[in-house]
Amino acid sequence: MAEMDLRVRLLGKLLGLSPSVTGMTDEQLIARQSKSLPRNKIVDYLLGSRASGIITSDLTAAGAEDRIGIRVYRPMHAREPLPLVVHIHGGGWIGGNLDMGDWLCGRVAREVGAVVVSLDYRLAPVHRFPAAVEDCYAALLDLVDRAADLGADPSRIAVMGDSAGGNLAAVTCLLARDRSGPPIAFQGLIYPGTDLTLGSDSLRTNAEAPVITTREIVRMREAYLGDEDPANPLASPLKAATHEGLPPALIQVAEHDPIRDDGLRYAEALRAAGVPVRSTTYVGMPHGFVASPNLCRSAPQALAELCAELSAALVPARVVG
Numbered sequence: 001m002a003e004m005d006l007r008v009r010l011l012g013k014l015l016g017l018s019p020s021v022t023g024m025t026d027e028q029l030i031a032r033q034s035k036s037l038p039r040n041k042i043v044d045y046l047l048g049s050r051a052s053g054i055i056t057s058d059l060t061a062a063g064a065e066d067r068i069g070i071r072v073y074r075p076m077h078a079r080e081p082l083p084l085v086v087h088i089h090g091g092g093w094i095g096g097n098l099d100m101g102d103w104l105c106g107r108v109a110r111e112v113g114a115v116v117v118s119l120d121y122r123l124a125p126v127h128r129f130p131a132a133v134e135d136c137y138a139a140l141l142d143l144v145d146r147a148a149d150l151g152a153d154p155s156r157i158a159v160m161g162d163s164a165g166g167n168l169a170a171v172t173c174l175l176a177r178d179r180s181g182p183p184i185a186f187q188g189l190i191y192p193g194t195d196l197t198l199g200s201d202s203l204r205t206n207a208e209a210p211v212i213t214t215r216e217i218v219r220m221r222e223a224y225l226g227d228e229d230p231a232n233p234l235a236s237p238l239k240a241a242t243h244e245g246l247p248p249a250l251i252q253v254a255e256h257d258p259i260r261d262d263g264l265r266y267a268e269a270l271r272a273a274g275v276p277v278r279s280t281t282y283v284g285m286p287h288g289f290v291a292s293p294n295l296c297r298s299a300p301q302a303l304a305e306l307c308a309e310l311s312a313a314l315v316p317a318r319v320v321g
Contacts, residue, residue: 048293048294054073055074058072084114089162092164094220115152157182158313159172163192191290192263202257202260238269257285280302
């Protein structure tokens with residue numbers, strides 16, 4: 001783990017997810033949101049470049065209070081309506097932007113044959129819980145209504161997200177179920193945070209893990225929730241009264257991640273409720289590994305697993321003969 005520690009710690013510093021986040025004031029967190037990585041060969045190597053054969057468009061969608069930015073990824077030569085995959089980026093609810101999803105979203109669009117739409121929801125601490133939750137759900141409804149304009153099939157919908165985005169993807173599925181929203185066929189949750197009461201053992205056993213530490217997670221939670229109850233199911237989907245009727249799921253977690261057990265516990269809760277779920281622990285990997293395809297050897301494998309599960313859920317099997 002020593003070599004991997006060095007590489008991912010360097011990556012963590014590059015992304016701005018250093019231990020200094022722990023001591024940042026709200027004002028410093030807000031100032032940090034205005035900083036972005038330049039697009040160049042080094043950044044593309046670290047975070048992965050955009051996929052070839054994909055057309056991208058920066059548009060807007062409805063949010064809970066105002067319109068939010070979205071980025072649409074569509075295979076270049078696709079003609080028929082394609083499945084719609086809504087992507088929600090990570091960043092601890094206090095950071096992240098549409099650029100973070102370029103590598104993942106473009107490849108999912110190409111490999112699955114789907115329209116992938118990434119959401120630029122409002123960030124804390126300016127917009128605390130449940131602003132991000134309501135933005136994501138409002139955007140989902142808007143995108144389904146506009147599916148024909150996007151070249152998408154509103155009857156084949158999936159959501160996916162990583163880290164805080166995995167949390168928001170899981171919560172979006174809860175809202176779609178409880179508010180009689182559009183039926184979601186699949187949820188892809190990549191190292192999701194599902195228990196903001198901090199009840200997972202891995203928060204202690206992996207407290208000083210590379211890329212993100214438990215202290216940072218506590219600070220991000222504070223900035224996101226403020227005085228809200230962390231046991232609210234819209235903050236902690238693991239705490240929902242029931243998980244019955246939720247979409248089939250793939251949950252991918254990293255061995256060396258403080259919130260590893262959040263994902264594993266959520267998988268257990270879904271199984272107990274009769275929801276089909278596949279969970280995979282990527283050995284030797286840190287939090288955020290999927291965002292670093294050229295640094296983390298398991299990122300392409302995780303992508304392939306995600307695309308296979310999405311395809312099985314969204315793409316009709318071809319009849320031969």
